[in-house]
Amino acid sequence: xxxxxxxxxxxxxxxxxxxxxxxxxxxxxxxxxxxxxxxxxxxxxxxxxxxxxxxxxxxxxxxxxxxxxxxxxxxxxxxxxxxxxxxxxxxxxxxxxxxxxxxxxxxxxxxxxxxxxxxxxxxxxxxxxxxxxxxxxxxxxxxxxxxxxxxxxxxxxxxxxxxxxxxxxxxxxxxxxxxxxxxxxxxxxxxxxxxxxxxxxxxxxxxxxxxxxxxxxxxxxxxxxxxxxxxxxxxxxxxxxxxxxxxxxxxxxxxxxxxxxxxxxxxxxxxxxxxxxxxxxxxxxxxxxxxxxxxxxxxxxxxxxxxxxxxxxxxxxxxxxxxxxxxxxxxxxxxxxxxxxxxxxx
Ligand SMILES: C[S@@+](CC[C@H](N)C(=O)[O-])C[C@H]1O[C@@H](n2cnc3c(N)ncnc32)[C@H](O)[C@@H]1O
Numbered sequence: 001x002x003x004x005x006x007x008x009x010x011x012x013x014x015x016x017x018x019x020x021x022x023x024x025x026x027x028x029x030x031x032x033x034x035x036x037x038x039x040x041x042x043x044x045x046x047x048x049x050x051x052x053x054x055x056x057x058x059x060x061x062x063x064x065x066x067x068x069x070x071x072x073x074x075x076x077x078x079x080x081x082x083x084x085x086x087x088x089x090x091x092x093x094x095x096x097x098x099x100x101x102x103x104x105x106x107x108x109x110x111x112x113x114x115x116x117x118x119x120x121x122x123x124x125x126x127x128x129x130x131x132x133x134x135x136x137x138x139x140x141x142x143x144x145x146x147x148x149x150x151x152x153x154x155x156x157x158x159x160x161x162x163x164x165x166x167x168x169x170x171x172x173x174x175x176x177x178x179x180x181x182x183x184x185x186x187x188x189x190x191x192x193x194x195x196x197x198x199x200x201x202x203x204x205x206x207x208x209x210x211x212x213x214x215x216x217x218x219x220x221x222x223x224x225x226x227x228x229x230x231x232x233x234x235x236x237x238x239x240x241x242x243x244x245x246x247x248x249x250x251x252x253x254x255x256x257x258x259x260x261x262x263x264x265x266x267x268x269x270x271x272x273x274x275x276x277x278x279x280x281x282x283x284x285x286x287x288x289x290x291x292x293x294x295x296x297x298x299x300x301x302x303x304x305x306x307x308x309x310x311x312x313x314x315x316x317x318x319x320x321x322x323x324x325x326x327x328x329x330x331x332x333x334x335x336x337x338x339x340x341x342x343x344x345x346x
Contacts, residue, residue: 006156006197007099007130007156009194009198010099010100010198011099013194013197014055014076014100014102014103014198015100015101015102016102018053019053020052020053021052021054021055024055024199025195025199025234025237026199026230026231026233026234027230027232027233028057028180028200028232028246028248029055029056029057029150029199029200030057031056031057031059031149031178031248032228032248033059033226033228035059036059036063036278038278039063039083042083042086042087043083045086045114045117046079046083046114046117047082047110047114047117049106049109050079050082050106050107050110051079053106054076054079055076055150056076056080056150056178057149057150057178057179057200057248058149058150058178058179058228058249058250059250060080060149060176060177060250061080061084061087061147062145062147062176063087063277063278064275064278064279064312064315065084065087065088065092065144065145066088066089066092066277067088067089067091067092068088068092068144068311069088069093069094069095069142069143070093070143070144070145070146070147071094071095071097071138071143071145071147071168072084072094072095072097072146072147072148072149073097073134073146073148073152073161073165074097074098074131074148074149074151074152074154075097075104075107075126076098076100076103076107077103077106077110078096078106078107078110078126079149080147081094081095081096081107081126082124084147085114085124087277090120090122092123093123093124094122094124094125095124095127095138096124096125096127097127097129097134097137097138098126098127098128098129099128099129099130099131101128104126104128107126108126111124131148131152131155131161131164132155132156132157132164133160133164134161134164134167134168135164135168138168139168140167140168141171142168142170143168143169143170143173144169144170144173145173145174145311146165146168146169146173146174146177147175147176147177148175148177148179149178149179150179150200150248151179152177152179152205153180153200153201153203153204154197154203158210158213159213159216159217162175162213162217162219162253163217165253166217166218166255170255171255171256171257172254172255172256172310172313173311174252174253174254174310174311175219175251175255176225176251176252176253177250177251177253178248178249178250179204179205179248179249179251180200180201180203180204180247180248181204181205181206181207181210181246181247181248182201182204182206182244182245182246182247183206183207183244183246183247184206184244185206185209186201186202186203186206186244189240190202190240190241190244191203193240195237196237196240196241199237201230201232201237204246207249210222214253215261218255218257219254220259220261221254221259221260221261221302222251222252222253223253223254223285223286223287223289224249224250224251224252224286224287225251225252225284225286225287226249226250226287228248229245229246229247230246230247230248232246252306254305254306256305256306258305258309258322259302259305259306260301263300263301263302263303263329264300264301264302264325264327264328264329265300265301265327265328266300266301266304266320266321266323266324266325267298268298268299268301268304268321269297269298269299269318269319269320270296270297270299270303270304270307270308270316270317270318270319271291271294271295271296271316271318271319272291272293272294272295272307272316273293273294273315273316273317274293274294275314275315276312276315281293283315285306285312289303291307296319299318301322304318304320
């Protein structure tokens, strides 16, 4: 993607062209999935000025983050920061980063009303900056959970963003984010269309290229949590896009150095303790791992690390280590896995 005038176009789109969610021309920046009931309760505490300017495509704020440090990339007017602030509570911390002044102004001006609603001063700040230059803003290894909602597609340098996130995360930290993806590489004539740029479609990443990029950075096994289809209903924009299919996908990328490129079997067993907020009876790690509370589950080495060595660790009991190897972990789905390899996956 060419960067000539790119940032100015995006800043104009979010700072001047759009004044509320109603002004959007496609459904790309509209989260289709229904949030968890606990999230819906927290939404009631967020000022209307923030809620009416929500341009996210998913629900990337995990429950169970009390006391943690959260970073939101491209926070806009701050809906997800406000949600995270309620969930991390007075002992946690939230930082929102965005490049567009007008968006941050709404975010900052809504702080006082939010404080009154929740009854304490949240440890939350909004910083103006580029997500491609996180190292200038966030100390390395300082963040537990990085979130982002419909932003990375807008970046002309996605590799720099992912590198910065990797550096900002603590070991065991996680990048949990929703964004727009395409089923193919976006051709130049679509990339250069200004409305499609602003609406988060022109810069959508081809899923397989995104997975390759994750591997390169060190996010060795991306896990997909949810997927929904995006419809380009405007006839002119749809005509420009042709046969491209767009999706909103929520991925989980863990900073765990021992993750392997495919799932290996070490005979490890993980049991979910039922202690994550809002997940008393079961927990979905991703779209193909549901842990039922109290039920031991045979897992691959990567899943054992994700639930045992990450910020989720205190909510799982993991038995076994990697001292004995039993071969590739067979999950029997026979589907192509997230690494683009046919065959066993987990
Ligand atoms: C689609 S909006 C999403 C805003 C917010 N996450 C939400 O859910 O409402 C994209 C936001 O990303 C910001 N943004 C885009 N590219 C950026 C970049 N390279 N650095 C910092 N912010 C960026 C824009 O200013 C805009 O506020």
